[in-house]
Amino acid sequence: MNVGLEHYLTVSALLFALGLTGVLIRRNLLIMYMSIELMLNAANLAFVAMSRFTNNLNGQVMVFFIITVAAAEVAVGLALIVALYRKRQTAHVEDLTSMKL
Amino acid sequence: MSGYDIAFYAFSILTLLCGVIVITNRNPVTSAMFLVLTIVCMAGLFVLLRAFFLAAVQILVYAGAVMVLFLFVIMLLDLKEEALRKIRKVRAVIGALAVIAVVGIIINVIWNSVPATTTPTLVGATAPLGRLLFTNFLLPFEILSLLLLVAMLGVILLSKKDLK
Numbered sequence: 001m002n003v004g005l006e007h008y009l010t011v012s013a014l015l016f017a018l019g020l021t022g023v024l025i026r027r028n029l030l031i032m033y034m035s036i037e038l039m040l041n042a043a044n045l046a047f048v049a050m051s052r053f054t055n056n057l058n059g060q061v062m063v064f065f066i067i068t069v070a071a072a073e074v075a076v077g078l079a080l081i082v083a084l085y086r087k088r089q090t091a092h093v094e095d096l097t098s099m100k101l
Numbered sequence: 102m103s104g105y106d107i108a109f110y111a112f113s114i115l116t117l118l119c120g121v122i123v124i125t126n127r128n129p130v131t132s133a134m135f136l137v138l139t140i141v142c143m144a145g146l147f148v149l150l151r152a153f154f155l156a157a158v159q160i161l162v163y164a165g166a167v168m169v170l171f172l173f174v175i176m177l178l179d180l181k182e183e184a185l186r187k188i189r190k191v192r193a194v195i196g197a198l199a200v201i202a203v204v205g206i207i208i209n210v211i212w213n214s215v216p217a218t219t220t221p222t223l224v225g226a227t228a229p230l231g232r233l234l235f236t237n238f239l240l241p242f243e244i245l246s247l248l249l250l251v252a253m254l255g256v257i258l259l260s261k262k263d264l265k
Contacts, residue, residue: 022124072252079259
């Protein structure tokens with residue numbers, strides 16, 4: 001069977017599952033953040049595959065936007081984690097149960 | 102099996118394997134390095150989909166800039182290896198069920214839908230992508246630059262010594 005759209009979308013779904021599992025099973029904020037990146041990348045792969053198999057370049061423009069927004073999001077998120085670590089000396093979600101700093 | 106198929110399976114299996122290591126490894130630095138590998142393999146998949154510009158951007162922005170940021174923060178925080186903890190069985194079962202259900206539904210939909218019949222001819226080279234970006238998507242593009250500026254200001258504010 002030739003590799004088609006279904007194969008790419010399956011890889012994308014599995015990658016999304018990996019990211020979701022990572023967010024659920026890990027307690028380290030940074031690793032959870034990396035898992036979120038995995039999920040974003042899975043969405044990117046689905047976009048690019050769809051764009052290729054429908055002969056429409058708009059999907060790739062969307063991926064370009066997603067990558068840029070993800071870069072901004074990572075910068076802000078990591079700054080938040082560093083600020084949190086300065087206050088609490090921990091990056092584990094189980095130690096961060098109260099909302100007040 | 103053609104060379105294209107072999108390349109697809111090689112890249113996708115590598116991507117998924119590295120992804121598994123990212124979420125199972127207890128050392129954050131190792132996780133980050135394997136995330137870089139995952140992203141590079143995904144750039145390979147992008148090349149197979151003829152999205153050359155995005156493959157380059159993926160490696161430059163993700164593997165280059167974003168992962169360096171991650172590694173900087175890991176070094177800055179000096180995180181120790183995550184201690185093994187007791188996993189409660191009920192929660193593990195519920196979590197596994199949730200993940201399997203979501204992915205099962207998605208994959209089921211993918212394989213039961215009508216397959217694409219068009220022969221793909223699209224090539225995601227830089228020139229057509231750039232033309233589209235500066236005509237149809239000019240406004241989102243400009244808003245994006247504003248977003249980057251706001252993010253930069255936010256990060257500077259957040260990294261100040263005495264956060265109010």
